[in-house]
Amino acid sequence: MALRIDIPNGRTSRSILFSKEQAKECMRSSLKDAKALGYYDAFQFADSGVIEASVTPLGDRGGWRYTLTHLEGAERDEDSYRWRLGFISDNNLVMEIGDASSRFAAMSPGVHMSITTVRISGVKADRHDEAIGVLETVVSSALFELELNYGVALSLRRIDTTSELREARPRRIRAQPCVPKNEYSRDALQLYWYARSATGMPLLQFLANYQVLEYYFPLYSQREVVERLRYELKDPTLDYEDDRRVLRILRLASGQGRGYGSEREQLKATIRGCATEDDIRDFLSESPERVAHFGGKSKIDGLARIDPNNRQSSLLDQAAMRIYDLRCRIVHTKEDGVDGSPDILLPFGIEAQSIGHDIGLVRYLAQRALISSAVRLQIP
Numbered sequence: 001m002a003l004r005i006d007i008p009n010g011r012t013s014r015s016i017l018f019s020k021e022q023a024k025e026c027m028r029s030s031l032k033d034a035k036a037l038g039y040y041d042a043f044q045f046a047d048s049g050v051i052e053a054s055v056t057p058l059g060d061r062g063g064w065r066y067t068l069t070h071l072e073g074a075e076r077d078e079d080s081y082r083w084r085l086g087f088i089s090d091n092n093l094v095m096e097i098g099d100a101s102s103r104f105a106a107m108s109p110g111v112h113m114s115i116t117t118v119r120i121s122g123v124k125a126d127r128h129d130e131a132i133g134v135l136e137t138v139v140s141s142a143l144f145e146l147e148l149n150y151g152v153a154l155s156l157r158r159i160d161t162t163s164e165l166r167e168a169r170p171r172r173i174r175a176q177p178c179v180p181k182n183e184y185s186r187d188a189l190q191l192y193w194y195a196r197s198a199t200g201m202p203l204l205q206f207l208a209n210y211q212v213l214e215y216y217f218p219l220y221s222q223r224e225v226v227e228r229l230r231y232e233l234k235d236p237t238l239d240y241e242d243d244r245r246v247l248r249i250l251r252l253a254s255g256q257g258r259g260y261g262s263e264r265e266q267l268k269a270t271i272r273g274c275a276t277e278d279d280i281r282d283f284l285s286e287s288p289e290r291v292a293h294f295g296g297k298s299k300i301d302g303l304a305r306i307d308p309n310n311r312q313s314s315l316l317d318q319a320a321m322r323i324y325d326l327r328c329r330i331v332h333t334k335e336d337g338v339d340g341s342p343d344i345l346l347p348f349g350i351e352a353q354s355i356g357h358d359i360g361l362v363r364y365l366a367q368r369a370l371i372s373s374a375v376r377l378q379i380p
Contacts, residue, residue: 009036010128037132039353041108041157044131052104052119053135058153067152092122182374188215192366203330203347205359210327212366217266220273268320271365274372280315283364290357299354301342323362
């Protein structure tokens with residue numbers, strides 16, 4: 001039997017599903033004194049004034065715990081294997097790193113007592129945003145100096161709220177799988193699997209899926225230009241003495257780089273070449289959350305809605321524009337644009353945690369591009 005409890009999290013709340021064992025532990029704890037801290041796996045306990053946040057190793061995961069547990073000041077219990085390491089402080093701030101407290105372990109989903117947390121007290125953080133500020137300044141600075149001084153790379157653990165597939169469940173197919181009949185581009189598939197492996201990194205997921213589409217820019221932009229050129233040359237009204245018509249043909253044929261047209265136009269051509277209006281319409285209608293995300297007020301500055309009732313722009317072009325604008329928010333600083341343009345999208349900001357459905361859209365179109373360009377598999 002599981003117990004679901006909503007923990008205050010600023011103006012919202014965080015739902016936590018407790019196991020039977022965790023529920024028993026929480027009964028001994030004062031849940032009313034606990035507050036979740038944004039998208040971090042972190043809590044503030046009002047009764048003790050402690051802020052506690054879990055950390056996760058980066059890069060090479062081996063050896064970091066041994067390094068910390070063998071520093072001066074480290075305390076280790078040989079029986080329970082629990083440990084803690086205090087930080088030297090010349091003020092009221094108290095900080096330590098070590099195994100999670102029993103209260104934190106009970107409230108943190110999917111973890112156990114051996115998870116490592118940083119605990120801090122002695123700072124004024126009465127408001128929710130002040131407590132998050134402590135994490136993003138004091139704790140992050142401490143973790144940075146751990147890497148500088150000891151080569152231990154730890155990062156504040158964040159709760160992944162961008163998993164778009166939570167709302168849109170995959171189709172349940174019970175038929176036995178078949179040997180593939182299609183062969184997909186090796187290079188494009190590498191980019192696709194790179195995007196799928198970037199769990200917990202929403203901006204990287206988006207950009208890697210975008211790169212799959214970008215891989216096909218030359219193919220689809222050239223294909224579209226060929227069709228336009230063919231139309232122009234077949235036009236019986238074409239007058240080779242008319243400079244305007246000749247210049248129009250020259251502009252069509254004068255592609256820049258590997259593709260034709262600006263990056264925005266190449267993206268449009270690629271999406272038009274690999275998907276249909278019905279594809280976008282079906283994607284949007286798969287879940288009410290998608291409809292609300294793309295059709296309602298955007299949680300991300302600078303992004304337009306995707307509206308099936310918009311007769312001024314096709315769904316394919318609306319999707320392309322939204323994807324392109326989001327890509328620009330990720331890779332461009334404000335100084336790259338014009339005055340009044342939105343700030344760069346930060347990887348751990350609130351906006352970045354809202355792009356799960358946009359990741360789903362660009363991933364879906366990346367899949368369509370891979371399928372559209374597939375060739376018949378040749379078995380040697």
